[in-house]
Amino acid sequence: MKVAIGSDHAGVNLKEEIKSLMEETGVEYEDLGCNCDTSVDYSDYAIPVAEKVANGEADRGIVICGTGIGVSISANKVKGIRCALVHDLFTAKVTRLHNDSNVLAMGERVIGPGLAREIAKVWLETSFEGGRHQRRVSKISEYEDQQA
Numbered sequence: 001m002k003v004a005i006g007s008d009h010a011g012v013n014l015k016e017e018i019k020s021l022m023e024e025t026g027v028e029y030e031d032l033g034c035n036c037d038t039s040v041d042y043s044d045y046a047i048p049v050a051e052k053v054a055n056g057e058a059d060r061g062i063v064i065c066g067t068g069i070g071v072s073i074s075a076n077k078v079k080g081i082r083c084a085l086v087h088d089l090f091t092a093k094v095t096r097l098h099n100d101s102n103v104l105a106m107g108e109r110v111i112g113p114g115l116a117r118e119i120a121k122v123w124l125e126t127s128f129e130g131g132r133h134q135r136r137v138s139k140i141s142e143y144e145d146q147q148a
Helices: 009-025 043-054 069-075 089-097 113-125 132-146
Strands: 002-007 028-031 060-065 083-085 103-107
Touching: 002 009, 002 043, 009 028, 009 060, 009 103, 009 113, 043 060, 043 069, 043 103, 060 069, 069 083, 069 103, 089 113, 103 113
Parallel strands: 002 028, 002 060, 060 103, 083 103
Antiparallel strands: none
16 A cells, blocks of 8 residues: 655644654555645645545545644545545544545644554554445545536
8 A cells, every 4th residue: 555645834743653653564655745844835735645646646645734624625625535534543444434535634733643643553454345335435426527
């Protein structure tokens, strides 16, 4: 699995934690920035991560900002992306099982590094359940196709 990861200035520290987790667990990743503490725009990092996933250059993506809200809104503007803003382990698992989320959003100012690592681990290790959930996910894709 290859993961694209990016953050704005408010998510840099948490991004480094998640990169460390992926290195420890052998998950290949590409860091799309930012790598600074000066103010930048979250969409400049979330959209490229989402595009990597949408065009198949990455299997999944992780985006981080202060709250996770800005990066999740930005990522979800990219066709084919199902970005889930997650703050707990249950939703990390269910968003993969039921929604086949392909981008995970988190907020550094909302959750601590230990919980973020656990969320990312669960999200990365959980597969889509398919079945009745595939029908629901397909309806989202069909709607997107009509919006051209």
